[in-house]
Amino acid sequence: MRCKIPLNRALLCLAAWCFFNPGLRAQTHFEKTIKQKIDSLFAAGGKVAATGINDTKMQQAKPLLYPNDAMQSVMSPTGWGGYGTYIFGGIGGVYPEVYRQNKADLITSVGACTGNSLKAVNVAASLNMTDVHRFRNFSANFIISKSINSANSISAGALQMFANEQQSDAPGSTFYIAYSHAVQNILSRLPGCSKLSYTIGIGTGRFLYKSPKDVEAGRGKYGTAVFGNISYEIFAHTNMCLEWSGMNLGLSIGTRPFKSPLSIGIGVNNLTRYSADKANIVLSVGYPLSIKR
Secondary structure, eight states: OOOOOHHHHHHHHHHHHHOOOHHHOOOOOOOOSSSHHHHHHHHHHHHHHHOOOOOOHHHHSSSOOOOSSSSSOSOOOOOOOSSSSSEEEEEEEESOOTTSSSSSSEEEEEEEESSSSTSSSSSEEEEEETTTTTTTEEEEEEEEEEETTTTEEEEEEEEEEEEEETOOOOOOOOEEEEEEOOOSSSSSTTTTTTEEEEEEEEEEETTBOOHHHHHHTEEEEEEEOOOOOOOOEEEEEEEEEEEOSSEEEEEEEEESSSSSSOOEEEEEOOSSSSSSOOOEEEEEEEHHHHHHO
């Protein structure tokens, strides 16, 4: 998982991947996001609205608000799921890597999801590569999500499955469950959406076990296992997020800056001394490519 690419080269590679990859230009959002599947939830809501409602009581009922279309978190999972069938890709990185000097640590991911989480469930699977410059150290993610309604959703996931124990510095596979809610009385600038949403979850692996370096540094072996985040819209299509990863506190911004579904997240993690030896910058970029809604 160690990537020894200097920061300037890493950022140049990231920019080139975002703007010159033909697959990204093929559609003018990554989920969400992972997540960043929130874009897809809006499509589901649009289909419901398009059918029309004739019942007078239904017309008078206050509609439920969705989360907005920007990333709801950068460093921790959410309970929001997808709608429809699409493929997605993303790249993320941190700088500097903790307990190392002036080294970036990158990860890339590509995957697909299918299913209507409003009527049944949505299932997503993706392949990670965590040793980018050597093109090795692969693992898999599997996430299933279910929307209770537009305002509430749950997800369960298995992350970093089948990683090579000789190459990976991850604490084995991670399993989690998360619940997300869009607060209903704070209106977004985007019609039908909420400015404020939050997630709470619990998990094993990366949410529970600290790194060997943390243990050596006397910071203990266990994290909290509980993670969470709260997201508030500060500008149109832009959220500020406060996150607890199970290991440390982070502050991030998630944005959808263009009309295209490109999602970008940037944040600062490890703001406390609970784990790691220093704060570092986290960057995430993702994009979905719809196949069928």
